Amino acid sequence: MEARNAIVTGASYGIGEHIARALAARRVNLLLVARWEAALARLEPERRTRHTKVEFAAIDLGGPRAADEVAQAAATELGTVDVLVNNAAVELQRRFHTLDTDEIETVLRVDLITPIVLSRLLLPQMLERGYGRIVNISAIAGRVGFPFTEAYAASKDGLIAFSRVLRNDYRSADVSASAIVLGAVRDAGLGQRTLDETGLKANTAFMVKPDKVARAVVRAIERDKAEIVVMPGPGRLMKALMDLFPGFGSAMNRISGAEKLMSSVADYREASRHSVRMSM
Numbered sequence: 001m002e003a004r005n006a007i008v009t010g011a012s013y014g015i016g017e018h019i020a021r022a023l024a025a026r027r028v029n030l031l032l033v034a035r036w037e038a039a040l041a042r043l044e045p046e047r048r049t050r051h052t053k054v055e056f057a058a059i060d061l062g063g064p065r066a067a068d069e070v071a072q073a074a075a076t077e078l079g080t081v082d083v084l085v086n087n088a089a090v091e092l093q094r095r096f097h098t099l100d101t102d103e104i105e106t107v108l109r110v111d112l113i114t115p116i117v118l119s120r121l122l123l124p125q126m127l128e129r130g131y132g133r134i135v136n137i138s139a140i141a142g143r144v145g146f147p148f149t150e151a152y153a154a155s156k157d158g159l160i161a162f163s164r165v166l167r168n169d170y171r172s173a174d175v176s177a178s179a180i181v182l183g184a185v186r187d188a189g190l191g192q193r194t195l196d197e198t199g200l201k202a203n204t205a206f207m208v209k210p211d212k213v214a215r216a217v218v219r220a221i222e223r224d225k226a227e228i229v230v231m232p233g234p235g236r237l238m239k240a241l242m243d244l245f246p247g248f249g250s251a252m253n254r255i256s257g258a259e260k261l262m263s264s265v266a267d268y269r270e271a272s273r274h275s276v277r278m279s280m
């Protein structure tokens with residue numbers, strides 16, 4: 001992978017930061033994208049320690065021209081792009097009927113539409129040079145019908161389908177796509193932040209560390225893997241069962257405690273919104 005050029009979206013904190021560091025450690029030249037530029041800049045020292053290029057672009061991936069802006073920034077900062085890691089995502093953790101149209105559209109745009117359009121914009125140059133890897137960070141949410149994730153789960157399952165078709169269509173030209181399907185992640189990312197903010201407890205036996213996700217991304221790129229599920233054994237079993245028996249989803253959510261946990265999180269998010277509105 002050394003000296004390849006890669007874009008990583010959502011690299012300002014959370015899992016994306018770990019993915020970016022893992023790629024920098026392999027001396028991949030990086031364009032890191034998110035909204036919060038100061039947080040992206042925390043990866044600047046990687047330039048010196050890894051002797052690699054680390055550039056930043058502060059772009060809102062929920063904007064209608066976001067993919068064009070990222071492609072333009074990549075052309076300016078990297079020239080060509082060999083690898084795209086679509087990692088950025090937003091998940092509101094509220095009951096679906098409380099989301100307004102703009103909120104639903106933002107989730108779909110950041111989590112699904114921008115990754116697809118950006119892949120499309122980068123594809124011709126990958127085909128021309130005969131190498132490309134597009135890694136889409138997905139989630140188990142849709143597969144197991146995780147509570148209150150309707151728009152997010154639709155996007156994440158959409159990314160799996162997108163990766164499979166893209167891979168089949170272009171792999172003969174050594175331009176390929178992979179989906180990384182994540183369960184809950186601890187020590188970094190939205191899941192951990194939620195536990196920290198709310199004080200709620202989750203079974204860490206079902207969670208993986210972000211470094212494991214970063215290693216899966218590296219493996220997907222190096223070995224061109226179609227799909228990597230990053231979850232401990234019991235979670236993988238649950239995914240397989242839900243694929244076979246989707247009708248048991250709500251019972252599984254009750255038994256696993258997901259329904260109770262996510263109801264509390266949704267209540268917390270709703271209360272936080274109201275307190276922000278009251279203070280305005």
Ligand SMILES: NC(=O)c1ccc[n+]([C@@H]2O[C@H](COP(=O)([O-])OP(=O)(O)OC[C@H]3O[C@@H](n4cnc5c(N)ncnc54)[C@H](OP(=O)(O)O)[C@@H]3O)[C@@H](O)[C@H]2O)c1
Pocket residue numbers: 009010011012013014015016033034035036037039059060061062086087088089090110137138139140182183184185186188189190191192
């Ligand atoms: N954490 C988990 O347990 C878990 C489980 C399953 C799947 N995943 C997947 O793993 C990936 C990373 O999740 P995470 O937990 O690390 O999330 P996170 O901690 O919330 O980080 C999200 C990243 O995306 C960026 N982002 C969000 N909205 C954006 C926007 N409108 N424009 C540009 N950048 C935006 C954020 O940066 P800015 O705020 O600076 O823009 C941040 O860098 C996601 O694809 C998620 O679906 C995570």
